[in-house]
Amino acid sequence: MNLELRHLRVVCAIAETGSVTKAASTLGLAQPALTAQLQRIERALGGPLFERDRRGARPTALGELVLDRARVLLPAMKGLQDEAARLAGAGDPLSRYRFGGVNSPILGRLVHRLAAERPDVGITTYASWSVDELAQLVAGGRLDFALTGVCGDASPSAEFGLTWREVAVDPVSVLLPQHHPLADRDEVRLVDLRREQWVAAPGEGCFGDCFAAACARAGFTPRKVYETDVRGCVDLVDAGEGVALCQATFRPPAGLVTRRLAGAPLRWRLLLGWHPDAPAVGVAETVLETAVAAYTDTLANHPDYLAWLLRHPDFGAAGGDRRGANRLSAGITAA
Structure with missing residues (x-):
């Protein structure tokens, strides 16, 4: 049997959970199937990778060697896949917009505006409660943009290298x-x-x-x-x-x-994120402007809040002149 990356993931999962049973649950496999797979891996490598007893599974010397190599190879391969996914489309115009969102209040209007402006471009959406998951998907080239919110002056994790821009800030x-x-x-x-x-x-x-x-x-x-x-x-x-x-x-x-x-x-800042090395960077400013416009669209259904925004220019749509943007929306509503 030739050793593959999926086999290294199995070894890492067992080491991280300390149990074949827990690793099977984490990987979505039946415990007997994972045990059989571990045995095949051990035969391919020439010896046992774990000592197993009632206390769980602990790496042997051979297991530690394999783990040391796996912990270098797996992230390196993941990085290669992510960079390849971004590079594959780097020279092409974006032919689709893939959005991920965390309970976003503007996603529907954003999609509506983009579909009207670019009927030739496909649009897909993905929902998750995890900002980190969305950021990881954008960094890996599987999403183009992430819409999320943070409280106060906080920012999402910088771990994934995304560019984040403010769409709006609202009182809670x-x-x-x-x-x-x-x-x-x-x-x-x-x-x-x-x-x-x-x-x-x-x-x-x-x-x-x-x-x-x-x-x-x-x-x-x-x-x-x-x-x-x-x-x-x-x-x-x-x-x-x-x-x-x-x-x-x-x-x-x-x-x-x-x-x-x-x-x-409490303040809630709505943010749009993208990766600076991905094809989406070419349309990011346009999408950001559309997101701000989509936010402004939402205000038409909230005249009381609109009136409040006009008295509180530090809140509302992003941009150099919040008051101007909010007054513009007020004029549209009045018309």
């Missing part, structure tokens, strides 16, 4: 049942929600820490947080089991309302 709002005692206010102080239970969608980044810090500044620790998908969050709020943080342009279903948090203690 709270989602309440229509019958909630605070629902009749235009703005709600965070401290007035200190006795509430919270619901949140999963995701990465600093937002959980930012929320906890904002609550601490307001003088309290948030109570229990339910984590579920967006629909589950809406259902829990509708059932009166909690309140939820939400984006300023979120359109609540019947029976629920959104209210801004007084003083904007």
Whole structure:
């Protein structure tokens, strides 16, 4: 049997998990099948790679040698594949736009605008709760752009070498049942929600820490947080089991309302990312402008928020003159 990269991944998975059973689960294989594969690998290499007992699997001297080589070869091969994927299309105009998003509020309008402007270009989308996963896919040439959000002045990890540009920045709002005692206010102080239970969608980044810090500044620790998908969050709020943080342009279903948090203690920055060595770099500025326009489109359904933006020029669409962009959208809405 010739040794292949997939065999090295098996060896690394067993070493990292410390167990053939756990490695099988990680790799999505049946335990007997992985055991048989390990035996074939060991025969090809001439000796046992792991000592296995009730405590798990520990590398032998031969196993350590193989692991040392595998930990060099696997990342090198991954890097080669990623660079080849980018180089393969580097000289060609982008014939498709591949977007990844984390609960993006503008993806639909962005796709609509791009499809109208470039009907000859195919558009695909991919959803993930993990910013790092999207960044890795963009870095590997499997996506062209990532749309994600971060809190405050934070930025996504620089590990994957992406260029990130701001599309918009919004104050965070709270989602309440229509019958909630605070629902009749235009703005709600965070401290007035200190006795509430919270619901949140999963995701990465600093937002959980930012929320906890904002609550601490307001003088309290948030109570229990339910984590579920967006629909589950809406259902829990509708059932009166909690309140939820939400984006300023979120359109609540019947029976629920959104209210801004007084003083904007939390900010959400919408970002567009791409790799500087990928073919997408040639159209990145155009896509960014389209993303900003798509964000402006969303404001038409939120006249109250639009009016608030005109009084708070540090928020809203990105660009050198936020106030100008927001006023332009206000004029379009009025027309």
